[in-house]
Amino acid sequence: SAVISQKPSRDICQRGTSLTIQCQVDSQVTMMFWYRQQPGQSLTLIATANQGSEATYESGFVIDKFPISRPNLTFSTLTVSNMSPEDSSIYLCSAEEVSYGYTFGSGTRLTVV
Amino acid sequence: AQSVTQLDSQVPVFEEAPVELRCNYSSSVSVYLFWYVQYPNQGLQLLLKYLSGSTLVKGINGFEAEFNKSQTSFHLRKPSVHISDTAEYFCAVSEGDAGNKLTFGGGTRVLVKP
Numbered sequence: 001s002a003v004i005s006q007k008p009s010r011d012i013c014q015r016g017t018s019l020t021i022q023c024q025v026d027s028q029v030t031m032m033f034w035y036r037q038q039p040g041q042s043l044t045l046i047a048t049a050n051q052g053s054e055a056t057y058e059s060g061f062v063i064d065k066f067p068i069s070r071p072n073l074t075f076s077t078l079t080v081s082n083m084s085p086e087d088s089s090i091y092l093c094s095a096e097e098v099s100y101g102y103t104f105g106s107g108t109r110l111t112v113v
Numbered sequence: 114a115q116s117v118t119q120l121d122s123q124v125p126v127f128e129e130a131p132v133e134l135r136c137n138y139s140s141s142v143s144v145y146l147f148w149y150v151q152y153p154n155q156g157l158q159l160l161l162k163y164l165s166g167s168t169l170v171k172g173i174n175g176f177e178a179e180f181n182k183s184q185t186s187f188h189l190r191k192p193s194v195h196i197s198d199t200a201e202y203f204c205a206v207s208e209g210d211a212g213n214k215l216t217f218g219g220g221t222r223v224l225v226k227p
Contacts, residue, residue, distance in 0.1 A: 001159075033214060042203060043157075043217045092156060094215070101147055101164070102207075102215055106156035 002027045002095055006105030013083055013112050020079045021108045023093035028073035031096040034066070037107070038089045046091075049076045083112045115140040115206050119218035126194055127226050134189040134221045136204035146187040147205040147215070148178055157203065163187065174198070199225045 003026045013019050023032065031050065035043040046066055047055040055068040070076045080087055093105045120135040138144060148160040161172025168180040178189045187204060204218040 006156075042220045043215075045214050045216075048214055101145065101159060101162045102205075103159070104149075104157040109154075 001100045002029060002097055002103050004093060004095055004103055004105040006093055006108060008108055009106060010109040011111070013110065015084050015112055017083055018079055018081045019083065019110060020077050021091055021093070022077050023075065023095075023105050025074045025095050025103075027097075029095040029097060030073065032070060032076045033094040033096070033102075034068060034076075034078045035092045035094060036089045037092065043092065046078070080110065083110075085112045088112045115144065115208050115216045117204050117206050117216055117218035119202075119204050119221050121221050122219065123222045123224065125224045125226060128196055129193050131190065131192050132194050132198075132223060134202050134204075134223070136187045136189065136218055138185050138187065138204075138206045140185075140206060140208055142208050145207045146178075146180060147207075148172065148176070148187070148189050149203045149205060150174075151201045151203065151220075153200070160189070160202075194223070194225050196225050196227060198223060 005024045033048050034046040037043050045058050046061045047057045049055045049068050049070040051070045051073050067079045088111050090107045090109050092107045094102050096102050116139045118137045126132045146163040149157040150160050151157050160176050161170045163170050163180045171177045176191050180187050202221045205215045207213045207215050
């Protein structure tokens with residue numbers, strides 16, 4: 001299966017600032033996904049990122065708050081903009097491999113103070 | 114739209130005892146099914162998956178799951194747990210075709226007691 005390197009692994013940020021999370025995959029993948037895991041909760045899909053097209057956002061998530069880039073088939077970034085304490089969560093990226101399923105990065109633990 | 118229900122939010126179990134984690138899904142089309150484990154302060158690790166073929170799926174660390182289409186279930190089992198199996202377990206479903214998103218259940222926290 002593919003291996004995903006996600007960074008930063010954790011960060012503490014001031015409210016009102018932005019953080020960009022990066023995910024690098026060791027092989028080319030068509031579909032990448034970004035999830036949020038709020039404290040003690042399950043994973044919620046933020047958006048699906050295809051190379052060469054705009055990301056598709058789930059209900060409750062908007063591009064202005066969570067802009068996503070997907071410049072090639074091995075890389076994607078998620079920015080959490082104008083952060084508030086409610087954005088404190090674990091953010092995970094995922095890549096789909098048709099014959100394998102879905103692989104996840106190790107997550108970014110974000111605390112907004 | 115697909116959805117996943119994990120019927121138990123917490124399962125305490127004694128070491129070396131068996132454990133079963135229940136997962137039911139709803140979907141109008143054929144599905145792929147997954148179980149992931151999340152150890153404290155770590156990312157998600159794939160335990161096992163059902164894509165097609167045999168309905169009994171064996172995974173890592175001695176886990177297995179059975180896909181039951183008529184009952185729309187994909188329960189996870191392990192005959193004898195270890196302390197190291199203490200973790201959060203997530204059932205997830207995608208609707209078959211490549212490129213479809215994973216939908217996760219609410220998770221089951223397994224606490225293995227000595």
